[in-house]
Amino acid sequence: xxxxxxxxxxxxxxxxxxxxxxxxxxxxxxxxxxxxxxxxxxxxxxxxxxxxxxxxxxxxxxxxxxxxxxxxxxxxxxxxxxxxxxxxxxxxxxxxxxxxxxxxxxxxxxxxxxxxxxxxxxxxxxxxxxxxxxxxxxxxxxxxxxxxxxxxxxxxxxxxxxxxxxxxxxxxxxxxxxxxxxxxxxxxxxxxxxxxxxxxxxxxxxxxxxxxxxxxxxxxxxxxxx
Numbered sequence: 001x002x003x004x005x006x007x008x009x010x011x012x013x014x015x016x017x018x019x020x021x022x023x024x025x026x027x028x029x030x031x032x033x034x035x036x037x038x039x040x041x042x043x044x045x046x047x048x049x050x051x052x053x054x055x056x057x058x059x060x061x062x063x064x065x066x067x068x069x070x071x072x073x074x075x076x077x078x079x080x081x082x083x084x085x086x087x088x089x090x091x092x093x094x095x096x097x098x099x100x101x102x103x104x105x106x107x108x109x110x111x112x113x114x115x116x117x118x119x120x121x122x123x124x125x126x127x128x129x130x131x132x133x134x135x136x137x138x139x140x141x142x143x144x145x146x147x148x149x150x151x152x153x154x155x156x157x158x159x160x161x162x163x164x165x166x167x168x169x170x171x172x173x174x175x176x177x178x179x180x181x182x183x184x185x186x187x188x189x190x191x192x193x194x195x196x197x198x199x200x201x202x203x204x205x206x207x208x209x210x211x212x213x214x215x216x217x218x219x220x221x222x223x224x225x226x
Contacts, residue, residue, distance in 0.1 A: 004180035011187035012086075018191030022199045032207055038214045045213010049205045052219060068125065071118035078115020079147045081108070082154040086183055105158045112155035119148030139193045146186045147195070153179040 056062040062069045085108070123144045126136045156175050190196060197204075212218035 004177045004184070008086075008180040008184040008187070011184035015187035015190050019196070019199050022191065022196060026199070026203045032210050034211070034214055036214070040213050040216030040218070042210050042213045045211075045218040046206055046209030048213070048219040049209030053208070068122070071121055075115050075118040075122060075147075078112050078118070078151050081115070082112060082147075082151045085154055085158075109155045109158035112151045112158070115151045116148055116155065119144055119151065123148065142189065143194050146182075146189055150182050150186045153182045 052058055056066060056069045123141065126132045126140060126144070153175070157179050160175055186195075190198065209218060
């Protein structure tokens with residue numbers, strides 16, 4: 001099991017290094033260049049870009065697909081929760097806290113279970129939707145699958161904490177090996193596939209906020225009823 005654990009730690013270090021390289025390249029490109037006369041606040045535009053502009057009624061078509069939008073939110077937050085739990089592995093005392101509080105572990109596993117369900121649903125939708133299937137590529141399927149599997153094995157780990165007396169040490173060891181392997185695969189793939197938008201997301205939202213904030217379009221006027 002230790003080999004799998006150290007392998008996943010090495011993968012995490014590799015992931016951080018590659019993501020830092022992506023981030024450094026973004027910083028090197030500098031701030032957006034805009035020669036037009038400013039009519040609004042860039043800071044207000046950037047703030048709105050990461051808050052109000054993310055609501056479904058402010059997006060082009062998300063408000064017409066609320067179930068899919070909600071599933072995406074749950075899936076993304078479940079992924080972040082699973083990643084956060086992995087980072088907690090470096091702090092044994094925290095894992096001891098989860099071990100002593102089975103109810104908390106149960107709720108973590110339950111939310112991750114919702115995330116897994118949403119991930120599977122979104123994957124199926126890509127496969128059967130006549131609109132999504134033509135514009136989906138292999139990277140889309142791999143990315144969703146890796147994050148879904150990672151949430152699933154993390155949920156198994158927390159279920160094990162919740163119902164410790166029903167699991168043998170052999171089962172626990174096997175779950176941990178699969179868990180660390182799934183984490184390693186995710187970390188190795190993240191910097192190269194669409195999952196690297198974990199880094200580019202912030203730059204994209206900043207550029208949008210800069211552009212529309214400078215022009216006074218974001219935040220929208222209070223009289224806007226959209």
